[in-house]
Amino acid sequence: MKNKRTELKVSAIRSGTVIDHIPAENTFRVFAMLNLENSADHVYFGTNLESRKLGKKGIIKISNIFFKPEEISKIALVAPNATLIEIKDYEIVKKEQVLLPGEIQKIVKCVNPKCVTNNQNVPTYFKIIYDHHGTMKLACRYCEKTMSMDDIEFI
Amino acid sequence: MINLKNRSLVSITDYSKEEILKVLDIAENFEKDQRQKILTNHVIASLFFEPSTRTRLSFESAVQYLGGSIIGFASAGTSSVKKGESLKDTILTVSNYSDLIVMRNPLDGSARYASEVSPIPIINAGDGANQHPTQCLLDLYSIRKTQGTLEDIHIALVGDLKYGRTVHSLVQALSLFNATFHLVSPESLKLPSSVKKWIKDAGLEYYQYTELSDVIPFADIIYMTRIQGERFPDPIEYEKVKNSYILENSMLEKSKESMRVLHPLPRVNEISEDVDDNPRAYYFQQAKNGVYVRQALITAILGLKG
Numbered sequence: 001m002k003n004k005r006t007e008l009k010v011s012a013i014r015s016g017t018v019i020d021h022i023p024a025e026n027t028f029r030v031f032a033m034l035n036l037e038n039s040a041d042h043v044y045f046g047t048n049l050e051s052r053k054l055g056k057k058g059i060i061k062i063s064n065i066f067f068k069p070e071e072i073s074k075i076a077l078v079a080p081n082a083t084l085i086e087i088k089d090y091e092i093v094k095k096e097q098v099l100l101p102g103e104i105q106k107i108v109k110c111v112n113p114k115c116v117t118n119n120q121n122v123p124t125y126f127k128i129i130y131d132h133h134g135t136m137k138l139a140c141r142y143c144e145k146t147m148s149m150d151d152i153e154f155i
Numbered sequence: 156m157i158n159l160k161n162r163s164l165v166s167i168t169d170y171s172k173e174e175i176l177k178v179l180d181i182a183e184n185f186e187k188d189q190r191q192k193i194l195t196n197h198v199i200a201s202l203f204f205e206p207s208t209r210t211r212l213s214f215e216s217a218v219q220y221l222g223g224s225i226i227g228f229a230s231a232g233t234s235s236v237k238k239g240e241s242l243k244d245t246i247l248t249v250s251n252y253s254d255l256i257v258m259r260n261p262l263d264g265s266a267r268y269a270s271e272v273s274p275i276p277i278i279n280a281g282d283g284a285n286q287h288p289t290q291c292l293l294d295l296y297s298i299r300k301t302q303g304t305l306e307d308i309h310i311a312l313v314g315d316l317k318y319g320r321t322v323h324s325l326v327q328a329l330s331l332f333n334a335t336f337h338l339v340s341p342e343s344l345k346l347p348s349s350v351k352k353w354i355k356d357a358g359l360e361y362y363q364y365t366e367l368s369d370v371i372p373f374a375d376i377i378y379m380t381r382i383q384g385e386r387f388p389d390p391i392e393y394e395k396v397k398n399s400y401i402l403e404n405s406m407l408e409k410s411k412e413s414m415r416v417l418h419p420l421p422r423v424n425e426i427s428e429d430v431d432d433n434p435r436a437y438y439f440q441q442a443k444n445g446v447y448v449r450q451a452l453i454t455a456i457l458g459l460k461g
Contacts, residue, residue, distance in 0.1 A: 114283050116264040120242050132352055142264025143285055144166065146349055 011044060016063040018085040024048050026078045027058025033074055033154055074107055076100040103127055109153045115143035160458035163270035163277040167288040167324045172331040179296050181451035181460050193459050194223030200253035201227035204260040209420060209442055210280050214257050217449035243272045250275045255456060276456050284320055290419055291324035293445040301415040301437060302375055311337040311370040313400050314380035314425060316346040321419045322380060323350050330354055336361035337370045341396045367400045372409045379418045379425050404429040417441050
């Protein structure tokens with residue numbers, strides 16, 4: 001073969017969203033979180049692709065779906081460096097890095113079974129904090145417990 | 156400008172260093188004259204969704220010495236909670252009948268939530284394993300009273316440093332006052348790293364020990380805690396550590412004369428009864444200080460002092 005292909009070619013989508021630079025190990029998590037297994041349209045994904053930024057990355061292309069800000073917050077929680085690209089008629093109309101908000105409301109469950117949010121009709125509310133190793137964590141506004149990203153469960 | 160009026164107290168971190176000192180100053184005034192009749196036109200609601208001896212009775216005593224009235228319940232079983240009423244509905248209802256709500260509830264975070272839905276201020280008297288700020292304030296009052304200052308104290312915290320909420324709050328508060336922390340616990344009950352972070356962030360030092368006798372010669376305060384069986388997920392783990400630290404009178408011979416032994420009470424066996432007659436024993440006076448501190452809080456929050 002004369003021209004050795006080093007890039008993976010995945011079908012371009014006519015209209016929809018590309019989520020790029022997902023940490024490879026979280027590709028399926030993002031997939032499940034956005035409920036893509038129930039999508040009626042074309043969804044393409046790849047994982048363990050080479051990435052200069054991440055080492056290994058995942059990419060997901062979803063036809064005809066554009067995400068709302070709260071869904072983007074969800075993506076940011078498990079893929080804080082992801083790039084979100086919106087495509088219309090094969091053209092990129094918007095390209096931005098997902099932004100992690102300082103606070104996360106209503107989308108994540110508190111890990112503490114005794115937290116008031118798990119026992120009364122109280123919407124969850126977390127602040128994003130960083131521990132002394134610089135690892136991102138969520139601190140519950142109510143029970144004041146902190147939880148690591150591995151423990152998060154979406155509502 | 157320090158103004159505690161109409162502000163709920165949920166967590167000790169809701170107060171700045173200056174606000175903490177303000178409450179302690181007002182409490183000192185109540186220690187001199189406990190029976191100031193300044194609450195005569197006020198109704199305080201005392202909502203205890205789980206049992207308590209010291210906290211509930213000292214709040215009620217605080218109000219009654221000041222001439223105020225108390226309404227409420229001492230267990231969830233005697234309230235509409237038994238019928239399935241939500242915490243929000245209970246709070247909104249009771250706020251129609253009183254000026255301030257003192258609440259203990261077994262759910263972590265219930266006090267923060269109550270303070271958000273309540274039109275009147277809430278004092279957290281313990282929300283599950285989370286916070287118990289009035290205990291923290293009376294601990295600080297007792298330390299200041301016995302040592303003459305809150306600054307630069309060497310405090311030994313002994314026993315259950317993992318689950319003990321009074322220990323966590325006290326570490327947070329004393330981190331404002333340049334304390335040095337001597338942490339004595341079994342391996343399985345060490346202070347959580349999230350609490351140690353408070354000490355590090357304040358630029359202060361902590362040292363960890365497994366032997367109680369190591370800290371006795373230099374501590375200004377020995378803060379004993381009960382190893383609480385009810386907080387252990389595994390009863391076998393509890394059996395292994397429950398008798399780890401027992402302070403006996405003979406052990407205090409080498410301690411500083413100004414050192415005082417504190418304990419949030421109730422004790423089981425971690426302080427021998429022979430310590431009670433030692434002048435360094437301060438835990439019953441500490442419980443008494445709780446009344447002054449609670450008088451200070453209630454009157455500051457109602458805008459009657461401060």
